[in-house]
Amino acid sequence: AQSVTQPDIHITVSEGASLELRCNYSYGATPYLFWYVQSPGQGLQLLLKYFSGDTLVQGIKGFEAEFKRSQSSFNLRKPSVHWSDAAEYFCAVGAITSGGSYIPTFGRGTSLIVHP
Amino acid sequence: DGGITQSPKYLFRKEGQNVTLSCEQNLNHDAMYWYRQDPGQGLRLIYYSQIVNDFQKGDIAEGYSVSREKKESFPLTVTSAQKNPTAFYLCASSMSRGYQPQHFGDGTRLSIL
Numbered sequence: 476a477q478s479v480t481q482p483d484i485h486i487t488v489s490e491g492a493s494l495e496l497r498c499n500y501s502y503g504a505t506p507y508l509f510w511y512v513q514s515p516g517q518g519l520q521l522l523l524k525y526f527s528g529d530t531l532v533q534g535i536k537g538f539e540a541e542f543k544r545s546q547s548s549f550n551l552r553k554p555s556v557h558w559s560d561a562a563e564y565f566c567a568v569g570a571i572t573s574g575g576s577y578i579p580t581f582g583r584g585t586s587l588i589v590h591p
Numbered sequence: 592d593g594g595i596t597q598s599p600k601y602l603f604r605k606e607g608q609n610v611t612l613s614c615e616q617n618l619n620h621d622a623m624y625w626y627r628q629d630p631g632q633g634l635r636l637i638y639y640s641q642i643v644n645d646f647q648k649g650d651i652a653e654g655y656s657v658s659r660e661k662k663e664s665f666p667l668t669v670t671s672a673q674k675n676p677t678a679f680y681l682c683a684s685s686m687s688r689g690y691q692p693q694h695f696g697d698g699t700r701l702s703i704l
Contacts, residue, residue, distance in 0.1 A: 484631065509692055518595075518681055518695030519634075565633065577622070577685070578649075579693065583633040 477502040477570045481582035488556050489590045496551040496585050498566030507569035508549040509579065510540055514562050522564075525549065536560070561589040593618045597682050597696035603704050604669065604676060612667045612699045614682035620694070621687035623665035627651060628679040628698075637680075640665055641687050669701060677703050 478501045488494055500506055507526050511519040523534025530542040540551045549566060563586050569579040595616045604610045616623065622641050626634040636649030640659040654673025659665055665684075669676045679700050683693040 511695075516698070516700075518597075518697045519683075519693075520695070521692045524692050577687065577691070578636065578639065581634040583631060 477506070477568045477580050479566050479568050479580055479582035481564075481566055481585050483585045484583070485586045485588060487588040487590060490558050491555050494551075494553045494556045494560070494587070496564050496566075496587070498549045498551065498582060499547050500549060500566075500568040501547065502568055502570055504570070506549075507579075508540075508542060509567040509569065510534065510538070510549075510551050511565045511567065511581075512536075512562050513565065513584075519565060522551070556587075556589055558589050558591065561587055563587070595682055595684055595694055595696035597680075597699050600697070600699060602699055602701045604701060605704050607671045609668055609670050610676075610701065612669070612680055612682075612701070614665045614667065614696060615663055616665075616682075616684045616694075616696075617663060618684055618694060619662075620684035621662070622685045623659065624683040624685075624693065625649075625655070625657065625665070625667045626681040626683065628681055634681065637667065676701055 480499045509524045510522040513519045522538050523532045525532045525542045532540050538553050563584045565584045566582040567579040598613045624639040625637040635651050637655050638657040640646035656668045681698045682696045685691045685693045
């Protein structure tokens, strides 16, 4: 079965600093990877996705992520963080089940705190 | 605009009471999902449905029930058998063909009185 690990429960950065959120996955075949963002009391919004092709993926809000098969990682990055980026970030890996259903598995999330 | 509507936003349950959370989507998505979110635990899958009149248990289905009588609707009932129902509940939908990302509603927060 697939699994996702987000090693950092909280990350604190200063506004304007760069950001990297870590995500490691476990899956036997080529994974389908996603990053979502969640503001307090809201649902999740898709930031970006990786299915195949270029391993550097661009998303919304200036975020990007790089798929590294050798490290089983899909880290999220942003060159300059804005105060509005403070939120919870979730990494997810999708895989087809034996019954043919597509069910993503989510990590536990990383809470981003932005200092002015 | 297309999207997913969850209602109510806040819900309170008395001991021994069943409550139903509503989820409606107008995205014409085939698949719908229910997740439970607790602090520090990420999202855990309760039930999912790939087509109308069919649904499957997720990782934590005990104490919950669902129905899928219409493509647009996937209500979740939290029964009295669910001993710790206080949580944030998220509904999602996606196209079922291929690897499609999920779209989420804004959630329902359920609390015990």
